[in-house]
Every structure is written in structure tokens, then in C-alpha cells.
Amino acid sequence: MNNYKWTIDDNYSIRSMTAEEFDPLLRKYSKEILEDQSQFFNINNALSKDELELVKKLDENLSGRFKLRLGVFYKHEFIGWHFGRQDSRLQFSMQNSGILPEHRRKGLYTELVKRVLEVATAMGFQCITSQHHVTNNAVIISKLKLGFVIAALEVTDIVGTVIRLNYFPKEIRRKMTEYRDGSKRPDAEIKKYLGI
Numbered sequence: 001m002n003n004y005k006w007t008i009d010d011n012y013s014i015r016s017m018t019a020e021e022f023d024p025l026l027r028k029y030s031k032e033i034l035e036d037q038s039q040f041f042n043i044n045n046a047l048s049k050d051e052l053e054l055v056k057k058l059d060e061n062l063s064g065r066f067k068l069r070l071g072v073f074y075k076h077e078f079i080g081w082h083f084g085r086q087d088s089r090l091q092f093s094m095q096n097s098g099i100l101p102e103h104r105r106k107g108l109y110t111e112l113v114k115r116v117l118e119v120a121t122a123m124g125f126q127c128i129t130s131q132h133h134v135t136n137n138a139v140i141i142s143k144l145k146l147g148f149v150i151a152a153l154e155v156t157d158i159v160g161t162v163i164r165l166n167y168f169p170k171e172i173r174r175k176m177t178e179y180r181d182g183s184k185r186p187d188a189e190i191k192k193y194l195g196i
Helices: 019-033 049-061 108-123 137-145 171-180 188-194
Strands: 005-007 012-016 067-074 077-086 091-099 127-133 149-156 160-167
Touching: 012 108, 019 067, 019 077, 019 091, 067 108, 077 108, 091 108, 108 127, 108 137, 127 137, 127 149, 137 160, 149 171, 171 188
Parallel strands: 091 127
Antiparallel strands: 005 012, 012 067, 067 077, 077 091, 127 160, 149 160
16 A cells, blocks of 8 residues: 555645555445435345355456545544545546535545545556536536546436546646547647547
8 A cells, every 4th residue: 555645734634544444434424425415326235145246256356456545634533535446557536535514615625636636647547537416516616627527427327417527637638538529629739649
């Protein structure tokens, strides 16, 4: 595990955590903050014992992929988190993040996302993705301000309608996305890479 630690101010910090430290806190707070406030469909509840065993084996196939567990702390109290993982050789997925309600609107989520982008970019990931409920304006706006772009709108059986956001550390990927969505004309760089 890489040991990351950042001080936000005299009271707040972000640091990496082991799975043993992180996982019980994620289970506790993600249920309280995320699942209890929506109609979250936990697919594990719909699987048979045999299917759960197969899923466990599938999880083992992913064991070598990079995972990032960050905790946000007020003094020494856990008040927020991020969990993300490598999806492919070039893509990192921000799976789950949250800040407890009494610590929101202090810029902590933005600081957390900046740290995730810093780590994922330094590791060489070329695309950092996240998904959010389409009405989660605070998070979506925060990420758009940090340079994420809207990549897709999707209906999932797990949480409902979500928006997928992508962040590209290399500007050419963002420019190419804007060209592909029709909001940007091809400049010399885009033409060079497309051979046009």
C-alpha cells in the first residue's frame, strides 16, 4: 500500500488507509449516507449461495489491480472517504466517495477529488471516471469545475439514472471528446492525430 497523506488545514487531513482500517468504516457510513437515502439495489441480496461463490472467485481475478482507499479526517475522527480502483490498464474508476453531512460545504470533497486525480495521474492512468445520480448537482458541478467532462447518461438497475463523468490528464483527450461531441472544430492537433 502506498502511504499518502495531505494536510488540508489545522483540523482536516486526508490519508491512505489499509483495507482493514477502511472497509468497516466504508460499510458503516456508505450505508448510512448513500444507501439509506435512496432505493439502492444490493445485487448480493438477489444472488444464490452458488452465485455468491462464483462472484467471490471473480473478485479474486481482480485482486492485483490497484485500489485507492483514502480517509478524510477531522482531527483524528473519520468524516469522509474515497474508494477507487483500476478498471483497465489506462482507466481508474472513482467508485465511492462521501463526506459526512456536518462537514460538507467546506471544500473537503473538492480537496479529496484533487488528491485522487493527483495519485491516479502520477500512476499513469489516462482516464479517471465516476458515476453520480443525475440530481447530485453539488458533486457534478464540483467535478465539472475540476475539468471532468460528461461522457454518458445511463440507467442502472443498482441505483437508477446516473451520469458518467471522465477526467483526462492529457488535454488532447479532452479536446478529442469535445470534437467528438460536436462542440469543438478540429484544430491542427486533432487533425494530426486523426490523420485528416
